[in-house]
Amino acid sequence: MWMYLGLLAALFLGLHNLCKKHAVQGNEIFPVLLGTVSAGFLLILPFFLGSVFYPEATKEIGFYVNDIPWSTHGFIFIKSMIMAASWVLAYEALKHLPITIVTPIRSAGPFFTFIGALVIYQERPNFYQWIGFFLIIFSVFLYSRIGKKEGINFKNNKWIYAIIGATFLGATSGLYDKYLVQSLNLNPQTLQFWFCWYTILILLVILSITWFPYKAKRQAFIWRWSIPAVGILLQTADYFYFKALQDPDALIMLLSAIKRSQILIAVVVGGLIFKEKNKRKKLIPLAGIMLGVALIMFFK
Structure with a gap:
């Protein structure tokens, strides 16, 4: 079940990326x-207010925001700082690079997650999942070759380093x-509400x-309609992602890879909307990434 929740997260993340490209231009x-x-x-705020004033009704519909200790608030604040830095780098890169280059580089995220899952959580992939992992990395390398044809030098372009940094964070x-x-037992809506709150505070200080x-x-x-759409789509994607993580059998390295299927929307639909170049050539490494995701997802 957690894999299908991951696919739902990928769907909304793909739509989120399209709106984000429109919002930052x-x-x-x-x-x-x-x-x-x-x-x-604002999307999650009604659940918090419902938890305060109508706790029983909010619990019944499954969106109760739990009371958490101050130590847990500290852990969520750390996440807000990490993601605020990641988003700043990603948004800046998206302003200056084609979406059909940015999104595939972001798809290398499973590489970092994969290594961390092996070292920190002792997750162990099988033979086919290893093949899928390296196929994703090789396909991203192919995208870098196509990017040079669009005047983007991957060695000298600072926005490439920005998107790599955003991917690592x-x-x-x-x-x-x-x-x-899993360790602090935070449900999705509790984590999302306080994460948004602390990220807003961080951004207000910067602004x-x-x-x-x-x-x-x-x-x-x-102001564009796509600005609030980005936030709504992201929170919807995060809800399905966190629901997937609640499953004790969920493997973060596989879930991270499954989320990369969002690039299907970004490369195919985004390439048509923003009229970017070399769309057909980008379908080849796209197929490689999708095959890699399939190997990770279905050969358990």
């Missing part, structure tokens, strides 16, 4: 981030999620220094 990164996270927070957060959900004091920057900001 010509915009400052931090206010866009604040808008997306705030939209996600995102994988770190993914490993940390398993600890939060108070870099954006709010500058009238020209504020006037240049363009």
Whole structure:
């Protein structure tokens, strides 16, 4: 069951990436981030209010936000800092790179998660899952070759390093999620509510220094429908992802790989919407990544 929840998370993440590309074009990164996270927070806020004023009814529908100790708040705040840094790097890279290059590089996230799962959680893949893992990494390398044809030098382009850094931090957060959900017994809505809250506080501090004091920057900001859509789609994806992690049999390295199937939406649909180049050539490594995901998912 947890694998199918992972596929649902991938579906909403793919749609989230399309909206994110639209939201950041010509915009400052931090206010866009604040808008997306705030939209996600407002989506979950009714569950928190219901937990305070109508606890029994909220428990019945399965969206009760639990009371947690201050030590657990500290662990969630650490996750907020990791993801805030990851998002800043990812959004900046997305402004300057084609979505059909950014998304496949992000698909290398399972590499970091895979290694962490082996070392930290002692998860052990079988022979076919190893093949799937290396097939994903090789396919991402093929994307780098295609990227050079679009004038993107993977060695000298700082935005490539930004998206790699974002991918590493995102994988770190993914490993940390398993600890939060399984060791601290946090349900999805509790983790999502407080994560959004602390991320908003972090972004407000940054914006108070870099954006709010500058009238020209504020006037240049363009509000788009895709800004709240990003936050809503992300929180929906995270809900299914955290629900999958609640299963004690869930393996974070496999779940991370399954989520990479989101690139099907980004490369095929995103390439058509944003009219990016070399779409057909990108289908070859795309097929490699999808095959790798299939090997990891179905050969347990």
